[in-house]
Amino acid sequence: EYLIELFGLENTKRQEFLNESWLVDFYLVHLNLYIEFDGVYWHGLNRPIGEIRNSKTKRDLSIVKRYDKDRLIDKHCEENNVKLLRITDVWFKQTIKENNYKEKIMTTITEFMEKA
Numbered sequence: 001e002y003l004i005e006l007f008g009l010e011n012t013k014r015q016e017f018l019n020e021s022w023l024v025d026f027y028l029v030h031l032n033l034y035i036e037f038d039g040v041y042w043h044g045l046n047r048p049i050g051e052i053r054n055s056k057t058k059r060d061l062s063i064v065k066r067y068d069k070d071r072l073i074d075k076h077c078e079e080n081n082v083k084l085l086r087i088t089d090v091w092f093k094q095t096i097k098e099n100n101y102k103e104k105i106m107t108t109i110t111e112f113m114e115k116a
Contacts (some may be wrong), residue, residue, distance in 0.1 A: 002101060003028070003035070014069050018082065031113060034077075034084045036070075037092065043070055045088060083116045085109065 003026055004012045015028035018034055026035040040046040044067035052060050052067070070086075077084040087108070095101035 002105065006105060018073065018084070019076060019080075022069075024073075024084070028109075031109070032083060033109070034082065035115065036073075036084060036086050037089060038070070038086050039089045042066055043088075063110060083113070085112045 007028055007030070010012070011028055011030045013027040013029060016024055018024045024034045025037050027033070028035065038045065042063060044052050044063045047065070049067055054061050055061075074084065076082070078113065085108070092101070095104040098104075
């Protein structure tokens with residue numbers, strides 16, 4: 001809802017398919033930009049991936065699978081000039097807490113688009 005507030009319903013699509021294979025959280029039509037909100041825990045970003053790979057718990061096996069899928073999507077985007085911005089839940093929750101999410105999201109997207 002935050003992206004819709006910033007960019008409007010006509011420019012913000014939820015749960016869009018990328019390459020007809022992967023469901024991505026958001027697509028900003030006017031920028032041709034996919035945005036994925038990654039939970040640091042479930043996407044394997046809160047500890048070294050080697051540590052997660054060495055664990056054999058069911059939960060960690062699920063996290064490794066998600067992590068590997070994320071890297072496959074990243075590789076596809078890079079090789080096919082598809083713009084994909086990943087934002088972590090920790091970062092986003094912090095911007096909400098600081099009450100500056102609009103500014104932070106706009107700055108992050110602008111900086112990302114300038115590099116893309």
